[in-house]
Amino acid sequence: MALLDDHAVVRHGLVSHLGEEPGIEIVGVYENSRELLRGMAATSAQVLLLDFALGRDELDGVSLIRALRARFPDCRILVLSTHHESATVSLALRVGARGFVGKGEDLSGLVKAIRTVASGAIYLSADMSYQVADAIRPVDTAQQPISDNALDRAGLSAREQEVIRCYLEGMTVTEIADKFKRSIKTISAQKATAFRKLGVTSNNGLFKIMKTLD
Incomplete structure (x- = not known):
């Protein structure tokens, strides 16, 4: 290993x-x-x-x-x-x-x-x-591409997609801002815009809506 x-x-x-x-x-x-x-x-x-x-x-x-x-x-x-x-x-x-x-x-x-x-x-x-338990599906990445196409279809910009992926990983707004060298205010605004476009208010809500978009 x-x-x-x-x-x-x-x-x-x-x-x-x-x-x-x-x-x-x-x-x-x-x-x-x-x-x-x-x-x-x-x-x-x-x-x-x-x-x-x-x-x-x-x-x-x-x-x-x-x-x-x-x-x-x-x-x-x-x-x-x-x-x-x-x-x-x-x-x-x-x-x-x-x-x-x-x-x-x-x-x-x-x-x-x-x-x-x-x-x-x-x-x-x-x-x-x-x-x-309700979210696990058999893994087959060749047949199940994840998130990028779904987020594109939802109208998220490239930077909003970056923020969403990091947010799903459990990173805070401060950590995301540090990672991409942007201000906390900018990251907060991008997260809020992405959530508004997707119609969600939480991580779990985000994952559920992404499942329906894929």
């Missing part, structure tokens, strides 16, 4: 703990998406443990998963994130992730998730499964 996380302490902790698990071999450890894409091209991995919300100069989680699925279709992606609202989890699964684990999960839960995804099954904790 391989792993991507932009926090050194998290990477070292994962390598230390997972490296001791029988049957789990770590073939790549990466701190950014550029290193990951180069490394995966050189050394394939059956499972990739992927941080969903990286730094401001990185791809958003949705775009990164889609790029990985296109380049490495045989790799099974397990998302690891502090942001695990039902809309975020559902969106990650729809674009190609095979499982989702919160960073608050204990080590035994993470190991179980890795083994489950490696076996070809989809992994969600019992709590996550309950929250997103």
